[in-house]
Amino acid sequence: MSFPFTAVVGMDDLRLALLLNAVSPAVGGVLVRGEKGTAKSTSVRALAAVLPPVGVVAGCRFGCDPAAPDPACPDGPHEAGAAARTRPARLVELPVGAAEDRLVGSLDLERALTEGVKAYEPGLLAAAHRGVLYVDEVNLLHDHLVDLLLDAAALGTAYVEREGVSVRHAARFLLVGTMNPEEGELRPQLLDRFGLTVEVAAPRDPAVRAEVVRRRFASDADPAGFAAEWAAEETALAARIADARARLPRVVLSDAALRQVTAVCAAFDVDGLRADLVTARAAIAHAAWCGREEVTEDDVRVAARLALPHRRRRNPFDAPGLDDETLDQALADSRPDDDPEPPDDDSGGPDGGGPDGGGTDGGGPDGGGPDGGGNPGIGGNTYGSDPGTQVKDPLPGDGEVAGEPTTAPRGEGGGHADAAPAREQAAVAPADPFRTRRLEVPGIGAGAAGRRSRARAERGRVVGSTRPEGTVTKLHLPGTVLAAAPHQRARGRRGPGLVVERDDLRQAVLEGREGNLVLFVVDASGSMGARSRMAAVKGAVLSLLLDAYQRRDKVGLITFRGDAAELALPPTWSVEAAAARLTGLPTGGRTPLAAGLLEAHRTLARERVRDPRRRPLLVVVTDGRATGARGGDHLGEARRAAGLLADVAGVVVDCESGPVRLGLAASLGAALGARTMRLEELGADQLAGVVRDSRAA
Ligand SMILES: [Zn+2]
Secondary structure (H helix, E strand, O other): OOOOHHHOOOOHHHHHHHHHHHHOHHHOOEEEEEOOOOOHHHHHHHHHHHOOOEEEEOOOOOOOEOOEOOOOOOOOOOOOOOOEEEEOOOEEEOOOOOOHHHHHOEEOHHHHHHOOOOOEEOOHHHHHOOOEEEEEOHHHOOHHHHHHHHHHHHHOEEEEEEOOEEEEEEOOOEEEEEEOHHHOOOOHHHHHHOOEEEEEOOOOOHHHHHHHHHHHHHHHHOHHHHHHHOHHHHHHHHHHHHHHHHHHHHOEOOHHHHHHHHHHHHHOOOOOOHHHHHHHHHHHHHHHHOOOOEOOHHHHHHHHHHHOHHHOOOOOOOOOOOOHHHHHHHHHHOOOOOOOOOOOOOOOHHHHHOOOOOOOOOOOOHHHOOOOOOOOOOOOOOOOOOHHHOOEOOOOOOOOOOOOOOEOOOOOHHHOOOOOOOOOOOOOOOOOOOOEOOEEOOOOEOOOEEEEEEEEEEEEEEEEEEOOOOOOOOEOHHHHHHHHHHHOOOOOOOOOOOOOOHHHOOEEEEEEEEOOEEEEEEEOOHHHOOHHHHHHHHHHHHHHHHHHHHOOOEEEEEEEEOOEEEEEEEEEOOHHHHHHHHHOOOOOOOOOHHHHHHHHHHHHHHHHHHOOOOOEEEEEEEOOOOOOOOOOOHHHHHHHHHHHOOOOOEEEEEOOOOOOOOOHHHHHHHHHOOEEEEHHHHEOOOOOEEOOOOOOO
């Protein structure tokens, strides 16, 4: 029994975005961004219960509409007047680690080849047809699943092809994704697929928080009783959705309203026309939701706030959200002259006008006022568009280069000591990032899809064949023929065909690329020299971080200076967080190199347990010096610590500069079994760099 949608407290934007999609699936889905513990998933999962039920052809596994069955339906063709039934709308969850077959369905190649039967088992795309496809942690979805999802979403069709045997079926679904941006950003192509985005945060008002807890307790203690308490609200909301759906075709988008839509999209400088389309559709859905048959300026405002924020972000370091002032200005500028009505005069109107069932006021657009306030009860707009989750911090001496991350470290920080005990020197701003060469882990891994090191993969180029371990997913035809050939006479072959048995089938072995864990160990000590040198070092690490983002790596950051090393950022998907830590990193003091390497050793040991298939790549950024208390053998300690890491692929980025060079970084590289390259050699215009395998293979 899921939590009732109407009992979700706060989350007004999220509920409204989901409801607009429920009214008009053409709006194109919702991406929900927010930290953990904000009940994003609870709210999404609650949606299915209030969606209108769906009529389907009886016995069709692909959810065909009796009024318009899919002509290509694998369970078809369905005759006109075939038996139909009504079932609740579905919400299907795609697990992040799902295999391709689970999503698109599986085609039994063995039966196709040996029996000539096209046996197809539908996947989640078929199950989600005419319903909701929900991906929690959508930002962690494997690349190839993302591609499949994008194709299906764009075409409204799922398509499976294996060695010339293909199946297609309709797959139109409402795509809803939730993500924690701290754990990494979403590919821009995928971002654009979502019609609307919502940023959620836990409510700040203690009274609201208390109500959240109260309802959670009540639901946990007696789920059925709690659901019964809210049943009337749920029914009323479902009726309002059905009512708005019925009204939707009658809603008029006047030329004047359309001009406002396009003016707003132009003002925010969004790419392409997709934004205009989505904004217009969302505005129409909002009008229908509010019980009106004409789109007003208020509808456009609400739609723009939900449809535009993610379309104007140019890179993962841009701040989310929409600037209300720009929005108001664009709306005012595009307002027809013959309509002198002030903008906020009708606030509260839409809500009151709607057939609102009471507490279900997802429709509370609050007249667009920055803080609404018109929302009755506990569901008040307690968080707004929340520009406060990310602080833009122009650093001293920062050149404000476009696209350069200037994000300050986030407040919460997961409990890591962010502030160094003593800051000998203020943080130096990094130099401009550049495109780096690809650093690779040698050998062939088996990690999650990515774009860094060679790996056995579900996609890629064919490098050989093997006996299948389970069912054949990618047939290796030459291997199969070669396996079958010696047995033809014994099997009594006659005629042109080859006699193929199940045992002959060979699976293709594919090689693609995996993502890695790139663990940076950055020397922030005084020995690293002048501010300009530290800016170059930070610029280089930042460049490697951007590269890691593109290659879908996990990243971690260890720094050492003064008396100790610090795990400044435990391995994470958030390159954004890593960039913030790096930018704010103070420098100066002694050089506890051994401590930095030991911390790396500990971190990698932990990660090996947590994510064993992800191979690490250690990037040590240092001049190779080691200092500490007088009399200690600091270099010797560093060498011994390096020995612990000798089985990890690594590279030492030598930051030594000046006319007299000690070459200490190179000897550290030798102790690590890692290749050493100078800072200046990191650029992509250098020859491709493969990290030397420390293990003599
Ligand atoms: Zn069908």
